[in-house]
Amino acid sequence: MKSVSLGVMAGMLLFCSVPAFAQTHPASAPSAATAPVISSDGKLYADFGGHDGLVALMDDFMVILLADPRTKDFFVAVDQTRVKVELVSQFCQILGGGCTYTGKDMKTVHAKLGVHQADFLALVEDLQIAMDRKHIPFRAQNQLLAALAPQHRDVVTEP
Amino acid sequence: MKTVFSRMAIATSFVCATLVYAGRAQAEDFFTYASGKLLLTGGVSQVEGAAGGGLTPWAVIGSYGSRDQTGANAYYTTIGTQDYKITSYGALIGIHDRVELSYARQDFDTQQVGAALGLGAGYTISQDTIGVKVKLTGDAVLEQDSWLPQIALGAQFKSNKNGNLVKALGARDDQSTDYYISATKLLLAQGVLVNGTLRATKANQFGILGYGGQDNTYHLQAEGSVAYLVNRHLAVGAEFRTKPDNLGVAKEGAAVDIFAAYALNKHLSLTLAYADLGNIVTRRQSGLYVSLQGGF
Ligand code: HEM
Numbered sequence: 001m002k003s004v005s006l007g008v009m010a011g012m013l014l015f016c017s018v019p020a021f022a023q024t025h026p027a028s029a030p031s032a033a034t035a036p037v038i039s040s041d042g043k044l045y046a047d048f049g050g051h052d053g054l055v056a057l058m059d060d061f062m063v064i065l066l067a068d069p070r071t072k073d074f075f076v077a078v079d080q081t082r083v084k085v086e087l088v089s090q091f092c093q094i095l096g097g098g099c100t101y102t103g104k105d106m107k108t109v110h111a112k113l114g115v116h117q118a119d120f121l122a123l124v125e126d127l128q129i130a131m132d133r134k135h136i137p138f139r140a141q142n143q144l145l146a147a148l149a150p151q152h153r154d155v156v157t158e159p
Numbered sequence: 160m161k162t163v164f165s166r167m168a169i170a171t172s173f174v175c176a177t178l179v180y181a182g183r184a185q186a187e188d189f190f191t192y193a194s195g196k197l198l199l200t201g202g203v204s205q206v207e208g209a210a211g212g213g214l215t216p217w218a219v220i221g222s223y224g225s226r227d228q229t230g231a232n233a234y235y236t237t238i239g240t241q242d243y244k245i246t247s248y249g250a251l252i253g254i255h256d257r258v259e260l261s262y263a264r265q266d267f268d269t270q271q272v273g274a275a276l277g278l279g280a281g282y283t284i285s286q287d288t289i290g291v292k293v294k295l296t297g298d299a300v301l302e303q304d305s306w307l308p309q310i311a312l313g314a315q316f317k318s319n320k321n322g323n324l325v326k327a328l329g330a331r332d333d334q335s336t337d338y339y340i341s342a343t344k345l346l347l348a349q350g351v352l353v354n355g356t357l358r359a360t361k362a363n364q365f366g367i368l369g370y371g372g373q374d375n376t377y378h379l380q381a382e383g384s385v386a387y388l389v390n391r392h393l394a395v396g397a398e399f400r401t402k403p404d405n406l407g408v409a410k411e412g413a414a415v416d417i418f419a420a421y422a423l424n425k426h427l428s429l430t431l432a433y434a435d436l437g438n439i440v441t442r443r444q445s446g447l448y449v450s451l452q453g454g455f
Contacts, residue, residue, distance in 0.1 A: 036304075038348075116225075116226070116227050117195060117225045117226040117227060117256075118195035118225040118226070118227055118228055121195040121196060121197060121225055122195065124197065125197060125198075128197075128391060132391070138350070138388075138389075138390050138391070139350060142347050142348055142349075142350050142388070143347075143348045145303075145347055146303040146347035146348040147303070147348075149300065149301045149302070149303040149304075149347065150301070150302065150303055150304040150305075152301050158227070159226070159227070
């Protein structure tokens with residue numbers, strides 16, 4: 001019995017060390033252009049304080065990203081103003097604010113940045129901190145994050 | 160005795176080091192976390208040491224280590240019921256958000272029941288569990304546009320330290336392995352986490368009363384959890400876990416609980432629950448469940 005257990009354990013370890021199995025390859029990778037519009041009545045957009053609210057949120061968000069050693073290096077040297085403007089237009093579109101995202105598609109933008117999953121989660125965490133500081137309701141935060149989360153497929157390029 | 164002591168010492172120093180570290184790290188507002196996963200998304204430590212709810216393993220890999228990190232945590236849990244005091248403590252490591260290895264010790268203090276059974280007051284039955292869990296597919300947190308849950312396969316190698324007693328009570332063995340498959344999904348927009356687990360087990364009362372009884376075959380048992388995220392730090396929910404009823408001497412029923420898990424930061428969390436463990440030998444056992452977890 002003991003050897004059976006050990007065998008199973010070894011088998012499981014072997015199983016999970018096969019890297020090909022570890023990856024999930026969804027057939028369709030969404031891009032920002034196809035980022036879902038998740039609200040149509042304007043309420044969610046209002047929870048974020050509309051256009052002005054999003055601009056203020058992105059200002060805070062960028063400050064936090066630049067202060068966080070986990071994300072700082074990605075953002076110090078880029079055109080932060082443009083990134084903030086594009087984030088506002090993208091979030092506005094998702095939140096049903098009636099905008100159309102004007103930036104480049106997510107895959108192209110992030111292709112050469114070398115983003116790991118941990119970097120992605122760090123950025124999400126910093127966004128949560130920024131949203132908390134703006135007193136955006138937790139439920140509204142999570143609706144936005146649920147729409148953003150699948151973009152990890154385009155943004156995270158490292159194993 | 161010596162091994163128990165050294166085990167305690169290891170667990171204690173582990174927790175102490177974590178507490179000191181957590182204290183220094185202060186609030187999670189800034190970069191106090193070396194580890195990637197979002198708060199509470201690694202679950203807490205279930206009673207046999209796997210990451211999950213309090214009673215049931217989840218498909219998530221424990222610790223805050225993300226795909227390119229390794230993390231670890233340790234926990235200490237007590238449950239006080241009408242007749243018994245159960246303590247459970249242990250530790251796990253989560254490797255690359257793919258494999259989880261855990262160790263847990265459960266001490267089941269029979270208090271006055273021990274005296275009534277002629278074992279002596281405070282007679283304690285112990286069980287060691289070594290756990291391994293492997294994530295097969297999915298990502299409970301990130302795949303928000305898909306219904307596919309995160310799925311993991313696990314095994315818990317259990318060893319009861321009071322073999323003579325549990326065999327006298329009708330158990331067939333003092334060692335056995337549970338196998339389970341868990342599916343976990345976070346519905347982020349709704350703030351709800353759901354988990355379902357199927358377990359093949361011979362264990363009586365989690366293994367505290369040994370393995371096998373009237374029959375010596377595996378029993379398929381269902382377990383489930385739901386949790387609602389109140390905010391980033393707090394989740395409340397409920398769980399159930401069915402158990403075999405295979406020991407002739409006493410009836411065994413399902414366990415349920417309602418819980419609140421609070422994560423101060425990624426280093427420290429506290430879970431409080433009201434657990435009803437079903438009938439254990441004497442009568443239905445319920446009481447307060449308190450669990451502290453520290454990690455990095
Ligand atoms: C869901 C998550 C993310 C979203 C929605 C997002 C969105 C965007 C948008 C809209 C832009 C501007 C595109 C343009 O200029 O046309 C951008 C640029 C950028 N993003 Fe992301 N991003 C995400 C995750 C990340 C992560 C995890 C990192 C790194 C930690 C990152 C680093 C960058 C950098 C460095 C730029 C500027 C690139 C350049 O100007 O060359 N992003 N992102």
